Amino acid sequence: MKNASKTHPATAPLTMLTRGALTARLVGGAFVAALLLAPALTSSPAHAAPHGPRVKSSTSAANLPPASYTAEQAQRGAESYKEACAVCHGPALAGAFDAPSLTGRLVANWSDGPLGDLFTYMSGAMPLSSPGALSAEENADILAFILHENGVAAGKTPLPTTAAALGKVRFPKVDVQKLTPGGK
Ligand code: HEC
Numbered sequence: 001m002k003n004a005s006k007t008h009p010a011t012a013p014l015t016m017l018t019r020g021a022l023t024a025r026l027v028g029g030a031f032v033a034a035l036l037l038a039p040a041l042t043s044s045p046a047h048a049a050p051h052g053p054r055v056k057s058s059t060s061a062a063n064l065p066p067a068s069y070t071a072e073q074a075q076r077g078a079e080s081y082k083e084a085c086a087v088c089h090g091p092a093l094a095g096a097f098d099a100p101s102l103t104g105r106l107v108a109n110w111s112d113g114p115l116g117d118l119f120t121y122m123s124g125a126m127p128l129s130s131p132g133a134l135s136a137e138e139n140a141d142i143l144a145f146i147l148h149e150n151g152v153a154a155g156k157t158p159l160p161t162t163a164a165a166l167g168k169v170r171f172p173k174v175d176v177q178k179l180t181p182g183g184k
């Protein structure tokens with residue numbers, strides 16, 4: 001600890017950056033990370049999932065207002081889910097074989113970006129057996145159902161049905177610790 005001020009490892013790399021570059025790095029940290037991540041996800045077609053990778057936008061959801069859905073939407077979504085998704089993701093969203101659970105972990109996977117990212121992925125890649133088969137309304141209904149199953153309470157404002165509008169809201173904060181896969 002004697003020479004900490006001289007040789008602190010954290011200061012070494014900083015001297016290699018100009019002040020401008022450093023500021024840009026700090027301000028754009030999340031953005032840069034997303035840019036670096038995006039090619040990593042898309043550049044290895046040999047290992048990509050058959051329906052294409054999960055690509056998230058570089059927008060952080062931190063400053064977006066929480067999304068709202070109605071109970072009617074979630075009810076319709078539950079029906080569509082039963083028909084189009086339950087065969088793989090399970091009747092209680094718990095997942096099966098290589099189809100992941102759509103509760104709990106899903107929040108961590110998607111809540112750092114706008115809700116439009118999840119909507120776009122779902123709409124384009126799911127159902128895995130016939131990707132893109134559902135309408136925008138059906139996908140929004142199912143998304144409302146997924147929010148419901150992840151502990152988000154229904155509200156008065158319906159969930160929008162376009163990726164653009166869903167890109168302006170975030171996954172509402174929920175206590176993931178209280179969720180168990182497929183159960184509440
Ligand atoms: C034929 C089986 C199958 C069907 C049907 C299916 N899925 Fe999937 N789903 C999968 C598999 C397998 C994955 C994992 C894909 C991957 O990791 O690339 C997945 C991944 C997902 C994910 C990403 C989960 C995460 O945490 O990132 C979502 C969301 C999703 N599915 C939603 C749906 C919805 C909504 C439907 C119904 C419209 C549906 N799926 C129908 C097999 C299926």
